[in-house]
Amino acid sequence: GAVVSQHPSWVICKSGTSVKIECRSLDFQATTMFWYRQFPKQSLMLMATSNEGSKATYEQGVEKDKFLINHASLTLSTLTVTSAHPEDSSFYICSARDVGRGYNEQFFGPGTRLTVL
Amino acid sequence: GQQVMQIPQYQHVQEGEDFTTYCNSSTTLSNIQWYKQRPGGHPVFLIQLVKSGEVKKQKRLTFQFGEAKKNSSLHITATQTTDVGTYFCAGSPSGGYNKLIFGAGTRLAVHP
Numbered sequence: 001g002a003v004v005s006q007h008p009s010w011v012i013c014k015s016g017t018s019v020k021i022e023c024r025s026l027d028f029q030a031t032t033m034f035w036y037r038q039f040p041k042q043s044l045m046l047m048a049t050s051n052e053g054s055k056a057t058y059e060q061g062v063e064k065d066k067f068l069i070n071h072a073s074l075t076l077s078t079l080t081v082t083s084a085h086p087e088d089s090s091f092y093i094c095s096a097r098d099v100g101r102g103y104n105e106q107f108f109g110p111g112t113r114l115t116v117l
Numbered sequence: 118g119q120q121v122m123q124i125p126q127y128q129h130v131q132e133g134e135d136f137t138t139y140c141n142s143s144t145t146l147s148n149i150q151w152y153k154q155r156p157g158g159h160p161v162f163l164i165q166l167v168k169s170g171e172v173k174k175q176k177r178l179t180f181q182f183g184e185a186k187k188n189s190s191l192h193i194t195a196t197q198t199t200d201v202g203t204y205f206c207a208g209s210p211s212g213g214y215n216k217l218i219f220g221a222g223t224r225l226a227v228h229p
Contacts, residue, residue, distance in 0.1 A: 032215065043205065044160065044219045093159055104148060104209060106217060108159040 003027055004096050006109035013084055014117055021079045021112045023094030029074040030096035034106065035067070038091045050077040084116040119144055121208045123220030131228050136193040138223035140206035147209045149182055149189045150217065155202040163191075163204075186211070196227045 003026040013019050023033055031052045036044040048069050049057040056069035066088075068080040077096075081088055091113050095106040120143045130136050140149065148167045152160035164173055166182035166189060173180045179192045189206055203224045207217035 034216065036219075041224070043221045044207075046216055046218065049216055095160075104165060105150065105162045107162070108152075111159050 002098050002107045004030075004094065004107045004109040006094055006112050008112060009110060010113040010115075012115045012117065015085050016083055018080055018082045019084055019114060021081075021092055021094075021114075023077045023079070023096070023109050025075045025096045025098070025107070028096075028098040028100060030077075031074060031099055033071060033077040033094055033096045035069060035077075035079050036093045036095070038093060038111075040091075044093065047079075081114065084114070086116045089114055089116045119208075119210055119218050121206060121218045121220040123206055123223060125223055126221060127224045127226075129226045129228065130196050132198060133195050136196050136200070136225055138191050138204050138206075138225075140189045140208070140220050142187045142208050142218075145186050145211040147186075147211045149186075149209070150207045151180060151189075151191055152205045152207060152219075153202050154205065154222070158202075160205060193225075196225070198227050198229055201225060201227050 005024045005026055007022045011019055033050040035047045038044050046059050047062045050069045050071040052071045052074050058064045071077040091111050093111040095108045097106055122141045124139050148165055150165045151163040153163055154160045164180050169186050170184045171182040177194045181190045193200055203222040205222045206220040
């Protein structure tokens with residue numbers, strides 16, 4: 001149980017285009033999901049906390065108009081990188097908490113590797 | 118802002134040797150979690166520590182949470198090649214159980 005999927009697993013796009021990444025909790029409900037980005041051999045940097053039915057909470061330094069987050073249902077959160085540029089190339093990972101477990105553990109998706117040309 | 122420091126950044130060991138990674142937070146944490154990320158993979162939850170001074174064991178892994186709830190350690194006894202990966206600590210700020218602040222991670226290489 002507690003599986004999180006992400007789609008796509010990788011994407012290559014041209015500079016200036018927008019890219020949408022989906023994060024789904026497959027076998028549990030997630031009122032809260034988290035979006036991270038990870039550069040090679042570096043740690044996970046929390047970008048934002050996505051709450052079902054309300055606006056996302058962005059971390060300091062993360063542009064909310066650049067990284068649009070929507071958490072429309074208890075099993076789906078999306079991250080849209082708008083007008084992507086090469087510096088946005090990174091590994092984007094989502095995670096979700098299974099509130100039904102009463103535990104703070106986060107279950108991570110497999111990640112999406114974004115390359116902007 | 119809140120920071121979680123983790124050392125060492127990288128550790129080479131011979132199979133059978135012990136390994137320890139340390140985490141230190143700039144502020145008191147409500148809990149600390151440990152994750153392992155294999156090369157090319159995503160972080161996988163190992164354990165959560167909540168109580169001051171808590172010690173938990175999972176086979177060859179021993180996790181500790183400091184008395185002040187600001188530091189933690191992961192110790193692996195008699196490493197095996199399957200222990201290879203990056204170990205991250207992640208702390209929840211005091212007063213909140215929501216977000217996690219990740220340490221930089223310790224990359225463990227085990228030579229047979």
